Amino acid sequence: MTNPGAAALPGQLVVLDTAQALADHVAAWLAERIQKSQAPVRIALSGGSTPRKLYQTLAQAPWNKQIDWTRVHLYWGDERFVPHDDPDSNFHMTNEALLSHIDIPPSNVFPIPGEGDPVVIAERYEARMKADYGTDTLDPEKPFFDVVFLGLGEDGHTASLIPGQPILKEREKWVAAVSEGRPEVRISLTYPALESASVIAFLVTGKGKAEIIKAVREGTTDVPATHLCPHGQVIWFTADGAASPE
Numbered sequence: 001m002t003n004p005g006a007a008a009l010p011g012q013l014v015v016l017d018t019a020q021a022l023a024d025h026v027a028a029w030l031a032e033r034i035q036k037s038q039a040p041v042r043i044a045l046s047g048g049s050t051p052r053k054l055y056q057t058l059a060q061a062p063w064n065k066q067i068d069w070t071r072v073h074l075y076w077g078d079e080r081f082v083p084h085d086d087p088d089s090n091f092h093m094t095n096e097a098l099l100s101h102i103d104i105p106p107s108n109v110f111p112i113p114g115e116g117d118p119v120v121i122a123e124r125y126e127a128r129m130k131a132d133y134g135t136d137t138l139d140p141e142k143p144f145f146d147v148v149f150l151g152l153g154e155d156g157h158t159a160s161l162i163p164g165q166p167i168l169k170e171r172e173k174w175v176a177a178v179s180e181g182r183p184e185v186r187i188s189l190t191y192p193a194l195e196s197a198s199v200i201a202f203l204v205t206g207k208g209k210a211e212i213i214k215a216v217r218e219g220t221t222d223v224p225a226t227h228l229c230p231h232g233q234v235i236w237f238t239a240d241g242a243a244s245p246e
């Protein structure tokens, strides 16, 4: 399949005052989804400062005990290709903020390894996902993920779909290595894998993101985020001036 052109990604807009208000709101929203969903509930996690606050909130009462973590399967939307004890590792951040504080079975947690050959690691992660899904073909009627959490960079990148990189043309593989464009190699889910979600939930805070959020939602820019073709719903959870109420 060819890469479709840039398109608006309006979705539903939720505007909160502060990053902590956003974390509280999304934690409650996620807990309700997990409670209502059939097991396993597959979630793709994102890196970044806003997700960290969400993970810290989920690690505390009431969510740490109220959520049935045995029904939750955690994947990563992208990862820096660094060892897991490196502070830049998204797994490291999530482990510190959330995983080390909750009763989630280790067999439900699928971090992207940060050492070895990045191409092989990407292939293995894709094979893992395919085994979990049960087939090699993503069915729009049967999304892989319940929720994919994504951030949005001021350059319009999301996950590690970085402007100018070959991964932007990748519509076959589910996972790919991104060797240029950032100081370290990245491993990222590709468009088809990220699109295979009941909900794509963007977490975006700060006035610095106001312009790019508006352009992506209205489709007036051609950046990696505007090439997403979600199979399900899109929700923009925003705070700290990233968007104004409509």
Ligand SMILES: O=C(O)[C@H](O)[C@@H](O)[C@H](O)[C@H](O)COP(=O)(O)O
Residues within 6 Å of the ligand: 046, 047, 048, 049, 050, 051, 078, 079, 090, 150, 151, 152, 153, 157, 158, 159, 160, 203, 204, 205
């Ligand atoms: O950092 C990561 O792991 C993600 O690859 C990246 O896509 C991130 O979500 C955006 O850069 C937004 O990050 P902030 O929310 O921290 O601005």
